[in-house]
Amino acid sequence: ETGVTQSPTHLIKTRGQQVTLRCSSQSGHNTVSWYQQALGQGPQFIFQYYREEENGRGNFPPRFSGLQFPNYSSELNVNALELDDSALYLCASSPGTSAYEQYFGPGTRLTVT
Amino acid sequence: GESVGLHLPTLSVQEGDNSIINCAYSNSASDYFIWYKQESGKGPQFIIDIRSNMDKRQGQRVTVLLNKTVKHLSLQIAATQPGDSAVYFCAENRDTGRRALTFGSGTRLQVQP
Numbered sequence: 001e002t003g004v005t006q007s008p009t010h011l012i013k014t015r016g017q018q019v020t021l022r023c024s025s026q027s028g029h030n031t032v033s034w035y036q037q038a039l040g041q042g043p044q045f046i047f048q049y050y051r052e053e054e055n056g057r058g059n060f061p062p063r064f065s066g067l068q069f070p071n072y073s074s075e076l077n078v079n080a081l082e083l084d085d086s087a088l089y090l091c092a093s094s095p096g097t098s099a100y101e102q103y104f105g106p107g108t109r110l111t112v113t
Numbered sequence: 114g115e116s117v118g119l120h121l122p123t124l125s126v127q128e129g130d131n132s133i134i135n136c137a138y139s140n141s142a143s144d145y146f147i148w149y150k151q152e153s154g155k156g157p158q159f160i161i162d163i164r165s166n167m168d169k170r171q172g173q174r175v176t177v178l179l180n181k182t183v184k185h186l187s188l189q190i191a192a193t194q195p196g197d198s199a200v201y202f203c204a205e206n207r208d209t210g211r212r213a214l215t216f217g218s219g220t221r222l223q224v225q226p
Contacts, residue, residue, distance in 0.1 A: 002159075033213065042202050042216030043157065056212040090156050092214075099145055099206035099214050104156035 002026055004093050004105035012111045013081050021076045021108045025093030031055075032074040033102060034066060037088040049074050050097045078110075086112045121200065121221040128226050132190040136203035136217045141184060143205040147214065148177060148188045152199045160188070160201075190222075198224045 003026035013019050025032050031050045035043035045058035049068035063079040072093070078085055088109050092102035126132050138146070144165040149157035163170045163177045163186075170177050176189040186203050200221050204214040 002156075004156075006156075035214075042204075042219055043214075045208070045213035045215070048212050056208070056210050058213060088156075097210075097212055099147075099204075099212060100162070101159075102147075102214060103159055104149075107156045109154075 002093075002103040002105065004091060004103055006089075006091055006105040006108050008108060009106070010109045010111075012113060015081055015083060015112055017081050018077065018079045019081060019110060021078075021089050021091075021110070023074045023076070023091035023093075023105060025072045025074070025091075026103055029093035029095050029103075030072050031094045031097050032068060032072065033092045033094065034074070034076050035090040035092065035104075036060070037090055037107070038084075039087070043090055046076070048097065055097055081112045083112050086110060121219055123221040123223060125223045125225060126193050128193060128195060128224055130193055132188075132193045132197070132222060132224075134188045134190075134201050134220045134222065136186040136188075136220075138184050138186060138203070138205045138207070138217065140205065140207035140215075141181070143207040145206040146177070146179060146186050147204045148175075148186075149202045149204060149216075150197075150199045151202060151219070157202060193222075193224050195224045195226055198222055 005024045033048040034046040037043040047057040067075045088107040094102045147162040148160040161172045200219040203217045
């Protein structure tokens with residue numbers, strides 16, 4: 001177990017709705033990165049949060065946004081859900097902003113109908 | 114990219130044999146590489162990492178080899194066990210800020226008892 005937790009484990013939403021996913025980082029880790037893993041694909045980087053600010057972003061539209069809290073936990077928000085947003089959403093915590101030692105949580109499976 | 118669970122390259126080995134999983138990476142500027150194991154319905158699990166100033170690194174039953182000349186990475190698993198059955202991903206830190214991991218095509222490892 002990595003110590004990274006995510007909630008909820010599964011979620012079903014309707015197209016056009018909004019969703020919030022949550023992640024608690026491993027003890028001692030101050031950085032959280034979010035990834036999207038579509039069915040049949042490897043994870044793709046969405047963005048990273050450090051010191052409560054976005055610190056790098058992948059090729060995802062602005063309707064994907066996030067927050068980081070003083071305790072280093074993080075939220076991923078997706079607005080105006082589309083069918084293609086159906087995926088496993090993974091968060092990874094790390095002791096710094098580099099890609100070193102990113103440990104993943106179990107993920108949240110989002111289904112958009 | 115390749116699919117996780119769908120049309121994935123598959124390596125089938127007998128229990129007790131050694132397994133070798135290969136990965137080609139694209140960016141010669143990448144200086145950090147990780148192997149992850151992902152079981153069905155779970156997040157990627159860190160196996161072993163290697164920095165570009167090394168050619169080989171060993172862990173418990175696993176060895177990673179890095180050939181920078183041909184941009185090739187391999188994961189060797191000794192005495193493969195049924196519990197090793199999973200999808201394996203290599204990842205590199207090829208983005209400019211070295212914050213994100215870029216995942217390669219996954220390989221499904223099937224261990225026959």
